[in-house]
Amino acid sequence: MKSFLFYFLVCAILCPSLIFAQSSQLYPNDYLSPEFHASRRAALKQKISDKGMAVFFASQIRVRNNDITYQYAQSKNFYYLTGLDEPNAVLFLFKNPVTLLGKTGTEFIFLQNRDPLKELWTGKILGVDGYMEKSKMDNVFTNDKLNASTLPLAQIDSVYSLYRNEGIFGKYERREEPLTKMANLLDSLVIAHNKPIAQRSTMGIMSKLRGIKQAEEIALIKKAAEISALGHNDVMRAIKPGMKEFQAQAIMEYHFKNQGSEYTGYPSINGAAGNACVLHYITNQKVIQSGELLLSDCAAEYHGYSADVTRTVPANGKFTEAQKQIYEIVLQAQDAGIAACKAGLPFSGVDAASRAVVNAGLIKLGIAANEKEARKYFPHGTSHHLGLDVHDMGPRVLEAGVVLTVEPGIYIPAGSNCDKKWWDIGVRIEDDILVTQDAPINLSAGSPRTVAEIEKLAKGKSIFK
Numbered sequence: 001m002k003s004f005l006f007y008f009l010v011c012a013i014l015c016p017s018l019i020f021a022q023s024s025q026l027y028p029n030d031y032l033s034p035e036f037h038a039s040r041r042a043a044l045k046q047k048i049s050d051k052g053m054a055v056f057f058a059s060q061i062r063v064r065n066n067d068i069t070y071q072y073a074q075s076k077n078f079y080y081l082t083g084l085d086e087p088n089a090v091l092f093l094f095k096n097p098v099t100l101l102g103k104t105g106t107e108f109i110f111l112q113n114r115d116p117l118k119e120l121w122t123g124k125i126l127g128v129d130g131y132m133e134k135s136k137m138d139n140v141f142t143n144d145k146l147n148a149s150t151l152p153l154a155q156i157d158s159v160y161s162l163y164r165n166e167g168i169f170g171k172y173e174r175r176e177e178p179l180t181k182m183a184n185l186l187d188s189l190v191i192a193h194n195k196p197i198a199q200r201s202t203m204g205i206m207s208k209l210r211g212i213k214q215a216e217e218i219a220l221i222k223k224a225a226e227i228s229a230l231g232h233n234d235v236m237r238a239i240k241p242g243m244k245e246f247q248a249q250a251i252m253e254y255h256f257k258n259q260g261s262e263y264t265g266y267p268s269i270n271g272a273a274g275n276a277c278v279l280h281y282i283t284n285q286k287v288i289q290s291g292e293l294l295l296s297d298c299a300a301e302y303h304g305y306s307a308d309v310t311r312t313v314p315a316n317g318k319f320t321e322a323q324k325q326i327y328e329i330v331l332q333a334q335d336a337g338i339a340a341c342k343a344g345l346p347f348s349g350v351d352a353a354s355r356a357v358v359n360a361g362l363i364k365l366g367i368a369a370n371e372k373e374a375r376k377y378f379p380h381g382t383s384h385h386l387g388l389d390v391h392d393m394g395p396r397v398l399e400a401g402v403v404l405t406v407e408p409g410i411y412i413p414a415g416s417n418c419d420k421k422w423w424d425i426g427v428r429i430e431d432d433i434l435v436t437q438d439a440p441i442n443l444s445a446g447s448p449r450t451v452a453e454i455e456k457l458a459k460g461k462s463i464f465k
Helices: 001-016 014-025 034-045 075-084 116-122 127-135 179-192 200-209 214-238 244-259 271-276 322-339 348-365 371-377 452-456
Strands: 052-057 063-065 088-101 104-110 140-142 156-160 270-274 293-296 300-303 310-314 403-406 409-412 425-428 432-434
Touching: 001 014, 034 075, 034 088, 034 127, 034 200, 052 075, 052 140, 052 179, 063 244, 075 088, 075 200, 088 179, 104 127, 127 140, 156 200, 214 244, 214 293, 214 300, 214 310, 214 432, 214 452, 244 270, 244 293, 270 271, 271 293, 271 409, 271 425, 293 425, 310 322, 310 425, 322 348, 322 403, 322 409, 322 432, 348 371, 348 403, 348 452, 371 409
Parallel strands: 052 156, 104 140
Antiparallel strands: 052 088, 088 104, 270 293, 293 310, 403 432, 409 425
16 A cells, blocks of 8 residues: 555656646546636736736635644635636736746746645645646746745836735744745835835726636636526425525535535525524524525535525415515516616616615505615615625626626514514525626526516425425
């Protein structure tokens, strides 16, 4: 056994191309392509100054407890530009060629070296050769090569980066990690050369780039949305009085994993009755009773891209009249918001369209006396951009390629200043909408939204029922 392990480690170190070739047949092959990441770097370089330097760090490793770390989550900006899902790395981009460590170019990345002992515990590290093959980048170095003489700070007029707000300085680390060391080095050089950090410009550039999704990104978001719909649909079929909120969550997340989703896009929200009126309720412990609604805000993340889908369903398969009236207002509000998802219109117009319907509906039912009072029952915005982050970057004027949520809701907790028949009703309906040059496209349309469709699906069979 020991000889086999030794042979495997030697092969992993000396023959990475063999490992990659085998892996390509055993693992998913629909990740973002090297060409995608290269095109995003090229687009960014066009937006910085002629003597600018853009810097993007990988995320740090975070400790959960004692010597156990959280599952690694890469910086979304760094992943967008590199496709590298490893820590202890930094990317430098220049608009015009410079020479670093004897190599001339506009793109340089410093990453962690291979380490057989570490790989034995936590898995394969790409290293220089592996990443060069994966990314088609030429100027790839190990992170121990980055020092004070490496970077041409004297020639730079602006540093485009967000690193000072990313929590990568570890002042009280027991042992200085490579990422912290590189961040401290860069910061000391920036201060020594008195170079401005164009943080606002960097945020604007990344928001513009990431806000307009490319075809490869849209395909991954659509996949995440389709997987999410499968989970929501089975919860509609499986839900019954006596089920616990976390059991609905388990059904949902089973389908995510079963369809290849690596993670949930965010902590799953499954709130019944009054818990549905808590916007980010994630305890998920209550027993669901007959006559209650379950609000499930759950979605899959697929290859780094998140969906965001919410459905509200009756525990016994049938909406009460009061629940139906509130639900129909929210559905009409969502339809109005989706209709406002058109290129050239303001992002804020989606909220305005949905809110107008909710306000009118609540006033008509006598739940609210005026629009100001109605806002108490719809306290959040209707939309946010969607992509690598579930609350993603994006423009304030909609363009073709923008993906955003439309998620109006009405929440009436017990004790509200209205008839008690409305108390503990919480309804939200949320879908993921792609803006095009023509009509908006609902990427999560695979899960029904209407009262009739939900009640019909509730009669169906589930593997969990």
